[in-house]
Amino acid sequence: MSDLPSSRASFGSFDRRSLLRAAGLSVGATALAGLLSRDAKGEGGPGRVVAPESIPRAKAIIFLFMAGGPSQLDLFQDKPELRRYHGQTPPPSAMEGKRFAFLKGNETLLGSPRTFRRWGECGQEISDLLPEHRRLVDRVCWLHGMRTDVFNHGPAKILLNTGAPQPGRPSMGAWLSYGLGSEADDLPSFVVLQSGPRGPRGGSALWSSGFLPTGHQGVPLRSGTEPILHLASPAGRRRDDERRFVDLLNESNAERREATDDPEIATRIAAYEMAFRMQARAPELIDLSRESQQVLDDYGVEPGKPSYAANCLMARRLVERGVRFVQLYHTNWDHHGGPTENLEKHLPEVTREIDRPTVALLDDLERRGLLDETIVVWGGEFGRTPMGEVRESTGRDHHVDGYTMWAAGGGFRPGLIHGATDDLGLGTIADGKHVHDLQATLLHQLGIDHKKLTFRFQGRDFRLTDVHGEVVHELLT
Amino acid sequence: MTAADPTGRLLATQRRVRVEAEIVRDLALAVSDALVRRIGGPGVHPPQPAGIYAFTQRNVAWPESRGADRYRRGLYVFFVRGAPYPLLTTFDAPKFETTCTRRVRSNTPLQALTLANDPAFLELAGIAGSAWTETTASDEARIETAWRTALARRPSAAEVARFARFVAAERTLWATDPEASSAWLVALGLDPTAFDERQAIERATWSSVARALFNLDEFITRE
Numbered sequence: 001m002s003d004l005p006s007s008r009a010s011f012g013s014f015d016r017r018s019l020l021r022a023a024g025l026s027v028g029a030t031a032l033a034g035l036l037s038r039d040a041k042g043e044g045g046p047g048r049v050v051a052p053e054s055i056p057r058a059k060a061i062i063f064l065f066m067a068g069g070p071s072q073l074d075l076f077q078d079k080p081e082l083r084r085y086h087g088q089t090p091p092p093s094a095m096e097g098k099r100f101a102f103l104k105g106n107e108t109l110l111g112s113p114r115t116f117r118r119w120g121e122c123g124q125e126i127s128d129l130l131p132e133h134r135r136l137v138d139r140v141c142w143l144h145g146m147r148t149d150v151f152n153h154g155p156a157k158i159l160l161n162t163g164a165p166q167p168g169r170p171s172m173g174a175w176l177s178y179g180l181g182s183e184a185d186d187l188p189s190f191v192v193l194q195s196g197p198r199g200p201r202g203g204s205a206l207w208s209s210g211f212l213p214t215g216h217q218g219v220p221l222r223s224g225t226e227p228i229l230h231l232a233s234p235a236g237r238r239r240d241d242e243r244r245f246v247d248l249l250n251e252s253n254a255e256r257r258e259a260t261d262d263p264e265i266a267t268r269i270a271a272y273e274m275a276f277r278m279q280a281r282a283p284e285l286i287d288l289s290r291e292s293q294q295v296l297d298d299y300g301v302e303p304g305k306p307s308y309a310a311n312c313l314m315a316r317r318l319v320e321r322g323v324r325f326v327q328l329y330h331t332n333w334d335h336h337g338g339p340t341e342n343l344e345k346h347l348p349e350v351t352r353e354i355d356r357p358t359v360a361l362l363d364d365l366e367r368r369g370l371l372d373e374t375i376v377v378w379g380g381e382f383g384r385t386p387m388g389e390v391r392e393s394t395g396r397d398h399h400v401d402g403y404t405m406w407a408a409g410g411g412f413r414p415g416l417i418h419g420a421t422d423d424l425g426l427g428t429i430a431d432g433k434h435v436h437d438l439q440a441t442l443l444h445q446l447g448i449d450h451k452k453l454t455f456r457f458q459g460r461d462f463r464l465t466d467v468h469g470e471v472v473h474e475l476l477t
Numbered sequence: 478m479t480a481a482d483p484t485g486r487l488l489a490t491q492r493r494v495r496v497e498a499e500i501v502r503d504l505a506l507a508v509s510d511a512l513v514r515r516i517g518g519p520g521v522h523p524p525q526p527a528g529i530y531a532f533t534q535r536n537v538a539w540p541e542s543r544g545a546d547r548y549r550r551g552l553y554v555f556f557v558r559g560a561p562y563p564l565l566t567t568f569d570a571p572k573f574e575t576t577c578t579r580r581v582r583s584n585t586p587l588q589a590l591t592l593a594n595d596p597a598f599l600e601l602a603g604i605a606g607s608a609w610t611e612t613t614a615s616d617e618a619r620i621e622t623a624w625r626t627a628l629a630r631r632p633s634a635a636e637v638a639r640f641a642r643f644v645a646a647e648r649t650l651w652a653t654d655p656e657a658s659s660a661w662l663v664a665l666g667l668d669p670t671a672f673d674e675r676q677a678i679e680r681a682t683w684s685s686v687a688r689a690l691f692n693l694d695e696f697i698t699r700e
Contacts, residue, residue: 167579167581199572203571203572204569204581204583205581208581208583209583214582214583214584214585215584217583217584217585219585219586219587220587226526228587228590229526229563229567229587229590229591229595230526230590230591230593230595232594233593233594234594234596234664234665235660235661235663235664236656236657236658236659236660236661236663236664236681237657237661238657241647241650244643244646245593245685245688245689245692248639248640248643248689249689249692252639252689252693252695253693255636256693256694256695260493260700261483262492262493264493264495264584264694264698265694267584268584268694271584271585271586271588271589272586272589272593274586275586275587275590275593278586278590
């Protein structure tokens with residue numbers, strides 16, 4: 001979208017405050033003075049940064065994105081009736097108007113082979129696949145009536161992140177960075193971490209800044225021993241030498257900015273400043289071996305080995321250092337059945353990968369007093385169907401209605417079980433909530449009215465929730 | 478022009494756009510005159526950081542190309558879908574397993590770190606910078622040559638003066654610290670023992686200029 005000529009108008013007024021934040025205060029004095037003198041002219045652009053509407057309950061979000069669509073029916077929603085009618089076709093009345101990605105209409109109901117038990121005071125059901133999660137139940141706000149609009153991975157992931165199924169809109173982390181700025185001067189405000197056999201479908205559109213200034217996009221860190229490539233300056237060059245180098249670039253770029261009127265150059269200057277500061281700060285950040293053995297064991301982290309566990313620990317280190325939005329993608333939850341994606345073998349593998357680290361993350365945040373001001377969100381782009389897909393082995397198809405997500409910390413009501421689905425898990429019967437409602441509620445907890453954080457682009461004001469979404473107050477303390 | 482059509486509604490000017498990932502590399506290859514213009518043939522393996530495949534489940538060999546294949550255009554870089562060449566990912570080349578209707582054009586600190594510190598770019602800065610030392614011209618004249626080569630335009634007087642100050646500071650640095658100078662030359666892919674002291678200082682200095690030019694917004698932007 002940013003290629004279209006009309007977008008130039010929206011970019012024309014690079015907000016001064018966010019620029020200051022993005023660029024930090026240490027930009028070579030000339031460069032910054034040059035930039036500000038023109039941005040301060042205030043060309044009256046429509047894009048705007050809002051002050052917090054209400055007192056924010058939370059400062060940061062860690063979004064544990066289970067890419068592929070976890071099966072709520074094998075983890076968090078026990079359906080005895082589904083087991084009872086196992087192998088039968090679902091009632092036609094219940095199937096009316098429903099569409100699925102792969103089911104052909106002749107599939108039969110698949111009762112979960114897992115065993116469930118209720119845990120905690122709230123009595124949330126947890127299957128045997130997530131034994132550690134029993135310690136989580138009373139600290140988490142359970143959302144069983146989640147609903148999305150689209151049943152394919154890429155579009156559904158983009159919808160959950162950006163409020164629209166097509167690529168091109170800013171994602172939640174970018175909106176938060178734009179709206180609230182960063183609390184970290186030496187780290188990006190929106191960081192993306194990935195684990196699992198492959199990257200999430202949808203790719204970088206999931207953490208795009210869309211039509212917002214490009215400095216707000218998510219910065220993906222790599223897994224493994226070198227999360228940030230080329231972080232170290234070349235041999236022979238000291239910090240002072242690099243400062244002189246970056247000053248030369250910034251001053252030259254600022255002059256070009258004057259000549260061309262292109263606000264992307266302001267982002268480029270901010271990016272070089274951020275890179276320079278990250279060089280000082282990031283080596284300490286990414287060195288997980290600085291954590292105590294106890295903490296490493298709690299999460300199940302082996303330093304240097306890429307894993308979901310390592311990313312959970314990294315997420316805590318990032319929010320601790322003021323990063324606003326950390327998104328962890330873990331693949332693969334796309335269990336259709338078949339040799340590499342089935343419920344018998346592969347679901348237990350991925351649940352084993354996330355079980356302990358997820359709970360350890362909550363424990364750790366709580367212990368450090370960070371959970372009050374940090375929201376942890378868990379979930380995927382959709383859930384899975386009560387009907388089985390039987391290929392060489394069993395699986396379930398994508399289901400856009402009545403799947404489970406949860407949120408903890410940051411003012412979400414602990415131990416609340418919200419939303420319910422029918423006895424077969426085909427549809428929501430109480431408190432169905434759309435992903436737009438979740439987005440509105442998350443923004444609300446960070447002090448933002450989702451209807452007021454807007455950006456004018458191509459002639460209209462856009463927002464994360466588009467024209468939808470309501471804050472779900474009953475989820476909040 | 479800007480005053481008459483500030484928002485581009487009259488289409489008086491085209492938007493500046495950052496070039497695509499492959500071309501970021503092609504530009505540095507072309508400016509350093511290292512570019513090998515051969516067309517077609519199998520994929521090539523230019524240098525990339527070690528351990529790129531740690532993320533993937535299998536270890537893929539990356540037989541680093543020597544000779545001509547090291548300097549082929551970016552579109553010939555061998556594409557491992559599970560772990561693409563990092564430069565390409567950093568500059569928004571799409572994943573190759575799905576269709577792509579439009580590339581994202583991001584602008585991140587990771588791009589800054591790549592252009593500034595990736596050994597593949599430093600090697601090209603070393604080649605370009607060394608070439609600019611092979612004249613007896615004044616600093617100002619060399620700066621003008623460097624700008625015209627890298628950015629296809631003459632620098633303004635202010636730009637020449639700014640770069641001349643940088644050249645002076647770099648020259649002082651490398652003249653006073655031969656150890657750092659040697660380390661920097663090695664980082665640039667040059668052999669410090671191959672030059673006398675003056676040559677070493679000049680190459681170190683003008684390679685810094687090349688590195689700076691490669692890192693300007695204008696360098697990776699189609700104006």
